[in-house]
Every structure is written in structure tokens, then in C-alpha cells.
């Protein structure tokens with residue numbers, strides 16, 4: 238059993254939870270993920286680790302309440318426990334050697350994963366810019382945390398209610414055109430966002446790392462459910478990823494594959510809403 | 515009185531129309547009367563040919579003799595000397611290729627139904643014997659087991675009985691390996707596997723789940739933590755795909771994924787959260803037990819049409835005969851001598867058809883089986899919405915990649931010597947991780963021999979230290 242020692246609502250649909258998980262905390266590096274199962278009936282769901290504290294033996298997960306499992310998780314409180322937490326899984330993020338200047342882009346809840354990347358780059362002494370995009374002001378998360386862990390923070394909102402109006406891609410393009418020479422870009426967020434970021438960086442040949450979120454079961458390479466096509470080859474995101482060279486990823490395929498259970502997910506949400514009424 | 519009937523006593527089974535709709539066990543097992551009658555068919559041959567067909571040399575005529583004498587507990591004890599998992603092996607061993615293939619009675623008529631007798635004895639034991647298990651006295655040595663499949667469980671049990679403090683590190687949230695995630699409930703009730711695991715816990719074996727070794731701890735770190743030896747029984751779980759066009763379409767999955775969702779995550783049961791593809795028509799590519807399990811699971815999940823696509827003929831199918839028969843009775847259609855060449859999708863990238871090419875048998879290949887050769891211009895489209903790949907698995911490279919000094923052969927199987935020690939001192943291995951995908955009984959046997967070697971290794975080390 239893994240105990241929740243801190244719970245904090247970051248916005249209407251995004252929650253932060255800190256878990257007691259000393260073995261994972263001692264090992265996890267930026268870019269790696271865990272698989273959780275809330276209870277005996279629960280499914281196995283991957284979440285990238287947002288933060289860890291090896292001394293206290295804890296890891297932090299930040300998740301958006303989107304389906305059955307995240308709803309169940311969100312219903313738990315400090316002091317409650319979940320049955321399973323396996324990790325750290327996947328490979329840590331690997332930046333190009335001697336990278337000095339980095340731009341990290343987070344979209345929505347993807348900022349939760351962009352944050353440990355920013356922190357790790359910043360602590361290693363790289364010049365770290367962060368572009369964080371949200372739909373509107375109410376859902377901005379982790380602003381303080383980012384500010385402490387980067388040189389330049391640009392917040393964009395789609396509706397212009399906070400920060401810059403527009404998409405992260407616009408802000409990125411502007412930064413590049415202003416003459417910022419990035420050795421690498423890390424993009425984490427919804428699949429279309431990552432796809433468009435890659436389209437922006439490609440003409441400039443800036444190495445772009447994306448963190449993929451395919452459906453998973455075991456997370457150890459034994460089901461093939463998480464397979465993605467990268468550079469024309471099939472790769473298992475759970476063992477070889479979740480980070481890949483964004484310029485090589487077949488994003489359209491990933492979008493389709495992620496829709497495998499959409500119908501059933503929508504049904505679950507409706508049922509859960511009916512329960513709450 | 516000897517039973518001279520050429521036919522074995524049939525075993526009661528759930529009727530096909532009924533069982534297609536449920537996940538309960540298909541084969542119901544012998545009653546004591548049936549077991550008696552079947553046991554009487556054994557001629558108690560002096561040469562015991564059956565025993566030589568058993569990968570772990572169970573003393574078959576001896577245990578059958580005890581059934582004749584109605585001393586079922588003794589019969590169990592005899593099997594248990596050589597096999598740690600009789601209730602499991604009695605159900606899933608390919609007996610027709612092993613013990614039963616050597617049985618003298620099989621020369622004219624049916625061989626003695628050794629598997630069913632083994633299962634009877636094991637079930638009788640589980641039902642009727644409830645001895646308190648005594649935790650053996652700790653001998654001061656600790657051993658780590660990586661992977662809780664049949665190999666790991668057996669090795670753990672044998673070491674625990676000798677007084678070792680044993681910890682199993684299992685990647686999944688439950689131990690059991692393929693017995694839990696792969697082989698379906700209707701063939702091997704999970705309750706039986708759980709009982710074996712609970713028994714180990716009573717012997718003092720500690721089971722740590724959610725521990726992916728190579729990630730959370732490396733093998734070297736386990737040794738640093740004070741484990742004097744490590745047994746690796748991590749199986750061969752990495753699924754193979756065919757490398758044909760369309761394998762990334764929505765609706766294509768490995769048998770491992772399909773079966774894990776159903777068996778381990780229980781998506782067939784009300785109240786469990788894990789989704790599984792809901793299919794109308796399913797093509798399962800492959801001809802082994804895994805393919806049969808996937809096809810029969812698909813039938814139970816409500817698919818209207820389920821096909822097995824196999825490139826050789828039914829004779830060459832590696833699946834157990836009983837599985838093939840059961841699948842056929844349940845309405846699975848066998849499209850043999852056909853090879854999948856391409857999967858077609860609709861505008862949303864969802865599977866709509868499997869293109870198959872017809873084959874004919876040519877000259878025998880190195881395996882001795884006649885090689886299938888494609889018939890030109892024989893491709894056709896089989897309309898399906900789901901394609902399940904059951905064409906084999908190989909060992910997961912995770913441990914090799916994270917452990918210095920652990921070597922594998924070209925197929926990714928761990929290399930071991932006669933004592934089952936890997937190329938790394940103090941690290942032993944067995945089961946599918948060493949042989950590639952094989953059988954439960956072989957994995958169990960490997961776990962047993964490794965336990966013996968590990969015991970010798972640690973005792974020798976101790977004697978050296980004392981000198």
C-alpha cells in the first residue's frame with residue numbers, strides 16, 4: 238500500500254498528490270514514470286513523476302481528472318492509500334551532450350512533467366527557458382515552481398486571459414526568431430501540441446524531445462500496447478521511452494491509438510457523473 | 515481389478531454452448547470412482563516408460579498405484595517429491611507429448627490419462643488436507659528471486675523449506691507470472707495459483723510486488739543488500755509482432771496484451787476498470803496454446819466470429835490437442851495453411867480486414883516440419899475488426915541491459931551452466947528466461963534444480979569462510 242501524504246488541488250481538474258514511496262523516490266530521474274492502481278478493481282495507469290524527495294522518501298504525481306481511474310484517485314484524501322505504485326519505469330530524459338540553452342514547453346497538465354525537466358536542467362546550470370501554455374487563466378498551474386527553476390518563464394493562454402495571448406508554438410517561434418539559439422527543445426503536452434512544436438523546430442534543426450503518453454498495461458515491455466512508430470520503426474514507449482525524437486514520431490498514429498477505448502471512457506465518465514447526481 | 519478398456523475414462527466437461535458464455539473451468543475433473551477406474555488401466559510397467567517422458571521424472575506408476583489403493587494423500591506426496599505445482603501441471607502440461615506419449619497402453623487405444631489423475635490427486639489434496647504449515651528455522655542466509663512465475667515460485671519454495679529467507683521481487687501487482695496473466699481462468703482457475711502462493715507465504719517467503727528489477731533495484735544492488743544469491747525467473751514476456759503492414763492500427767494487439775487485460779486485470783468481470791477491445795470478429799494469428807487461449811477468450815468476450823490463422827496444417831500445431839479440440843467445440847474456425855500478409859484499416863485507422871495468403875506444405879525444414887510455401891495469387895481479405903498476434907515471445911532484455919556480466923545468447927536467453935548459474939557469480943536463472951517460451955513443468959523443474967544448486971553454492975561458501 239502506498240500512502241498519500243499530501244494532496245493539493247492545483248486547478249478545477251488538476252490535482253497534486255505526494256506519495257510515500259521510498260524505493261521509487263531514491264531512484265527516479267526526470268522523464269521517468271510510474272504505474273499506479275488505485276484499488277483491487279483498478280486499472281494500471283501510467284503517470285510521469287512530477288517531483289521526488291529521496292530524503293523524505295516521497296514522489297509527487299500531478300494528474301488531470303479525465304477518466305475512471307483519475308476520478309477514483311482524486312476521490313482519495315491525505316492519509317488514504319492506493320494498492321499499487323510501480324516504478325521508476327522508462328528511461329530518464331537524455332539531452333544532447335553539452336546542451337547549454339534549453340527551451341522547455343508544457344501544455345496544460347503536461348506542465349506537470351515539464352516542471353521536473355525544467356528543474357533538472359536549471360539545477361545542472363543550463364540556461365533554461367520555459368513556455369507554459371494553458372487554455373485560460375483559471376487553469377494555470379505551477380507558476381511559482383517554474384519561476385524558481387528557470388531563467389525566463391513565458392505563460393501563454395489561448396484566450397489571452399493571462400500572460401501572452403496565443404499558443405505555445407507562437408511564443409516558441411518568436412523566441413527563436415529573436416535570436417535565441419536553443420540546443421534542444423523539450424515539449425510535453427497534448428499530442429497535437431507536441432506535433433506542432435516539432436513542426437516549428439524542424440526547419441531550424443533544433444533537436445526536439447517529446448514525452449509520449451500511449452496507453453499502457455504493464456509498463457515493462459511485455460504487452461506491446463504502448464508501441465509507437467518512431468523513424469519508421471516500432472518502439473515500446475514504456476521501456477525505450479517515454480521520450481523520443483519528436484521529428485521522427487508518427488503523431489497521427491499515436492492519436493488514433495490513444496482513441497482505442499474512447500467510447501468506453503466516455504461511458505465511464507457519464508456513469509460516474511450519474512453516480513454523483 | 516485391471517481395467518482393460520482401450521478407451522480412457524472420459525472426464526466431465528462443461529457443455530460447449532454453455533461454457534462459451536462463462537469463464538469457469540471447462541474440464542471438471544474426475545470423481546474418485548472415475549479416478550479409480552482410470553488408475554486401473556495402468557499396467558504398472560517395470561520399465562516405467564511414462565516416467566522418462568516426464569521432464570521432472572514424477573514417479574508416475576507409483577502414484578497411480580496409490581490411487582488404486584485409495585491412498586490419495588500418499589499419491590500426492592509421491593508427485594510432490596518431484597513437482598511443486600501438481601494442481602497446475604495436471605491441468606496445463608502437454609501430457610500427450612510427454613508422459614502419455616510413452617505409455618504402453620497408448621500403443622493400442624488411449625494411453626492412461628496421467629494428467630487427469632495428477633489433477634485429481636492434487637485437487638483431492640487441496641480439498642481435504644489442511645495440515646498446519648510450519649515455517650522452517652532460519653539458516654542465516656538470504657536469497658532473492660526475480661520474477662514470481664512457476665520457476666521463481668518453485669525455487670522460492672524449495673529454498674524456504676531448507677531454511678533460507680527468500681524474497682520474491684515481482685514486477686506485476688501479483689505473483690504467478692503466466693499462470694496469472696496468461697493462462698485463462700477457464701483453463702486454470704486463479705484460486706489454485708493463489709493457494710500455491712499463499713502456501714509459500716506460510717513457509718515464510720516474502721513477496722514484494724510492483725518491483726521491476728533493473729529499474730527499482732539492480733541485481734548488483736540486491737547482492738549489496740545482503741542477498742547471497744539471486745535466482746532470475748523473469749520469463750519470456752516480450753511479444754513478437756509479424757512486421758507486416760497495418761500492425762499499428764487500432765484493433766491489433768499482442769495475445770499478451772489481450773490476455774493480460776482479461777486474466778490479470780479481469781476486464782471480463784463487472785466492476786473492474788480495465789477496458790478490453792470489444793470485438794465482433796477476431797483473427798488470432800498463431801497455432802500455439804497462447805493462440806488457443808486468446809481465441810477462446812475472444813469467444814467468451816462475445817465475439818461472433820473467431821478465426822485461428824496458422825500457416826502450417828493442424829498436424830503441426832504446437833498447441834495441446836485438448837486445447838485445439840476445445841476451441842473447435844466452442845466454434846473457433848481454423849484457417850490453416852494461411853499466412854497473414856497485411857492488415858487493412860478504415861478511415862479512422864481501425865482494423866477492417868486481414869489479408870491472408872494461402873499456403874501449401876513443401877519440403878521438411880530444419881525443425882523436421884514440412885515448410886509452408888505461399889501459393890501465388892491466393893491472397894484474399896478476411897473481414898475482421900480485431901487481430902491478435904500470438905506468434906511467440908522472447909525474454910525481456912531489461913535485466914541483461916541493466917546487469918553487468920549477465921550474458922545472453924542470440925535469442926536473448928540467459929546463458930547458464932550445468933548448475934544453472936549465469937555468467938555472473940551467484941546469479942542463477944531458469945524457466946522461460948533461459949529456454950525461451952517453453953512450459954510450466956520445465957520452468958518448475960528449472961526452479962527446483964536451481965534451488966539445489968543455490969543451496970550447494972551458499973553452503974560451500976560458508977564452509978570456505980569457516981575454514
Ligand SMILES: Cc1cc2nc3c(=O)[nH]c(=O)nc-3n(C[C@H](O)[C@H](O)[C@H](O)COP(=O)(O)OP(=O)(O)OC[C@H]3O[C@@H](n4cnc5c(N)ncnc54)[C@H](O)[C@@H]3O)c2cc1C
Nearest residue numbers: 661663664665685691692696727749945946952953954957
Ligand atoms: C497464454 C499462455 C498459455 C500457456 N499455456 C501453457 C500450457 O498450457 N502448458 C504449459 O506447460 N505452458 C504453457 N505456457 C507457457 C508457460 O506458461 C511458461 O513456460 C511458464 O509460465 C514459464 O515460467 P517462468 O517462471 O519461467 O516465467 P513466467 O511465468 O513468465 O514468469 C515470469 C515472472 O517474472 C516477472 N518479471 C519479469 N521481469 C521482471 C523483472 N525485471 N523484475 C521483476 N519481475 C519480473 C514477470 O512479471 C512474471 O511474473 C503458456 C504461456 C502463455 C503465455
Ligand code: FES
Nearest residue numbers: 456458460461475
Ligand atoms: S506497456 Fe506493455 S509493453 Fe509497454
